[in-house]
Amino acid sequence: MKRAVLIGAIILLALVAVACAPAPTATPVPTPVPPTKAPPPPTAVPPTAVPPTAVPATKPPAPTTAPPTAVPAPALPDLKGRALKVGSDTTYPPFESVDKDKNIVGFDVDLVMEICKKINCKATFVTADFDGLLIAVNSKTYDMSISGWTITEERGKAVDFGLAYMTNSQVLLVRVDETVVKEAEDLKKPDVIVAVQLGTTNSITAKKLVADANKQVKEFQDFPAAVQALINKQANAVVIDTFAASALLDENKGKIKLSGKQFGDEYLGMVFRKGDKELVDAFNAGLKAVFKDGTWGKLCNKWWQGIEPKPDCAGKGLEILGK
Numbered sequence: 001m002k003r004a005v006l007i008g009a010i011i012l013l014a015l016v017a018v019a020c021a022p023a024p025t026a027t028p029v030p031t032p033v034p035p036t037k038a039p040p041p042p043t044a045v046p047p048t049a050v051p052p053t054a055v056p057a058t059k060p061p062a063p064t065t066a067p068p069t070a071v072p073a074p075a076l077p078d079l080k081g082r083a084l085k086v087g088s089d090t091t092y093p094p095f096e097s098v099d100k101d102k103n104i105v106g107f108d109v110d111l112v113m114e115i116c117k118k119i120n121c122k123a124t125f126v127t128a129d130f131d132g133l134l135i136a137v138n139s140k141t142y143d144m145s146i147s148g149w150t151i152t153e154e155r156g157k158a159v160d161f162g163l164a165y166m167t168n169s170q171v172l173l174v175r176v177d178e179t180v181v182k183e184a185e186d187l188k189k190p191d192v193i194v195a196v197q198l199g200t201t202n203s204i205t206a207k208k209l210v211a212d213a214n215k216q217v218k219e220f221q222d223f224p225a226a227v228q229a230l231i232n233k234q235a236n237a238v239v240i241d242t243f244a245a246s247a248l249l250d251e252n253k254g255k256i257k258l259s260g261k262q263f264g265d266e267y268l269g270m271v272f273r274k275g276d277k278e279l280v281d282a283f284n285a286g287l288k289a290v291f292k293d294g295t296w297g298k299l300c301n302k303w304w305q306g307i308e309p310k311p312d313c314a315g316k317g318l319e320i321l322g323k
Contacts (some may be wrong), residue, residue: 076118076119076282076285076286076289077119077278077281077282077285077286078119078120079119079120079121079279079282080120081120081121081122082120082121082122083121083122083124084116084121084122084123084124084143084144084279085124085126085141085142085143086112086123086124086125086126086142086143086144086145086146087126087128087133087136087137087141087142087144087145087147088104088108088109088125088126088127088128088133088145088146088147089127089128089129089130089133089147089148089222090104090106090125090127091222091223091224092106092130092147092148092222092223092244093106093244093247093248093251094106094107094243094244094246094247094303094304094307095107095108095147095148095243095244095303096108096109096125096146096147096148097247098127104125104127106303107299107300107302107303107304108146108147108148109125110299110302110303111146111165111287111290111296111299112125112146112270114286114290114295114299115283115286115287115289115290116286118285118286118289118290119282119283119285119286121282126142128142128145129221130147130197130198130199130200130221130222131198131199133145133147133271134155134158134159134271137159137271137272137273138158138159138273138274140273143272143273143276143279144270144271144272144273144279144283145270145271146270146271147271148168148241148244148268149161149268149269149270149271150168150200150201150241150266150267150268150269151164151266151267151268151269152201155271158274159271159272159273159274160271160272160273160274160275160276160277160280161269161270161271161272162269162270162271162272162280162283162284162287163269163284163287163288163320163321164267164268164269164318164320165268165269165270165287165296165318165321166243166267166268166311166318167265167266167267167268167311167312167316167317167318168241168242168243168264168266168267168268169241169242169262169263169264169265169266170201170202170205170239170240170241170242170262170263170264170266171239171240171241171242171245171258171259171260171262171263171309172184172187172237172238172239172240172258172259172260173227173230173237173238173240173245173248173249173256173257173258173259174230174236174237174238174256174257174258174259175230175231175233175255175256175257176254176255176256176257178236178237178257178259180192180236181236181237181259181260182259182260183259183260183261184209184260184261184263186260187206187209187210187216187237188209188210188211189211190211190212190215190216192210192216192236192237193216193217193218193234193235193236193237194206194209194210194216194217194218194235194236194237194238194239195218195220195226195227195229195230195234195235195237195238196217196218196219196220196226196238196239196240197219197220197221197222197223197225197226197240198219198220198221201266202239202240202241203217203219203239205239205264206239209239218234218235223238223240223244223248224248226238226240227248227252227256230256231252231255231256237259241266242262242309243304243309243310243311245258245309246304246307246308246309246310247307249307249308250306250307258309262309267317270283287321288321288322291315291318291321291322292321292322296315296321297313297314297315300313301313
């Protein structure tokens with residue numbers, strides 16, 4: 001009986017276990033998908049012609065030019081306040097003369113003073129005879145001379161010249177009633193007497209122009225004396241530097257006149273002791289400076305104002321001094 005009950009219980013448990021087990025999952029059968037028709041190829045769209053856009057030509061940029069850098073002028077020599085004695089024949093207006101107040105004045109005087117402002121020197125002018133000045137400079141009586149000196153090779157053997165500070169030529173002065181002398185060629189006539197200043201290039205020129213220098217040329221200590229001899233009929237003509245004639249003509253209006261053409265091609269220069277390179281170089285530099293800054297031209301117009309003949313106050317012929 002117990003055995004039958006046990007067997008029944010086992011059978012019951014087995015049935016329960018089978019009932020409780022999950023039912024097997026059916027494997028899904030794939031549903032056939034009909035083939036998809038491939039889409040037609042895209043319709044080719046003809047390209048639209050796009051007109052090219054005109055690009056304005058770009059002007060290449062102008063090259064940038066840097067402004068020129070100013071080159072500083074070389075420093076002028078510095079004479080450190082050096083005192084200079086300047087010998088001059090002060091009977092030669094408008095270059096140098098003595099005014100009513102006993103002051104030595106003139107173009108040469110002002111020119112040296114302006115140069116000294118540039119190179120730091122102090123000039124004192126001293127009156128001296130023209131014919132002894134070269135010796136006086138070399139013997140150290142004077143440091144230099146400016147006195148309408150014409151630059152010549154012969155003088156250059158004895159002294160040193162600075163740069164030319166004025167062009168020059170020569171002319172004839174005659175009395176207003178003179179009929180014999182009209183041109184330089186007339187000085188060859190044996191009866192003609194010519195007055196000049198001693199020691200000048202005018203004296204040298206006159207001796208070459210006349211037929212007999214010993215008889216026809218009279219030398220005087222200065223040009224005012226030579227002109228006075230002309231007025232007094234002791235001479236027929238005076239040979240003189242063109243721009244020195246101006247003041248004498250102005251002082252003796254109605255008594256003397258110019259005759260003929262200018263002749264000769266000369267230059268005026270300052271005189272220094274032979275070998276004094278320091279002073280020559282300093283004055284050359286100072287002269288260039290006053291020429292370049294316009295001072296030279298102003299002095300020229302000042303001293304030849306209203307009188308003729310007059311130098312070219314723009315400095316024609318003095319290109320060596322620069323602009």
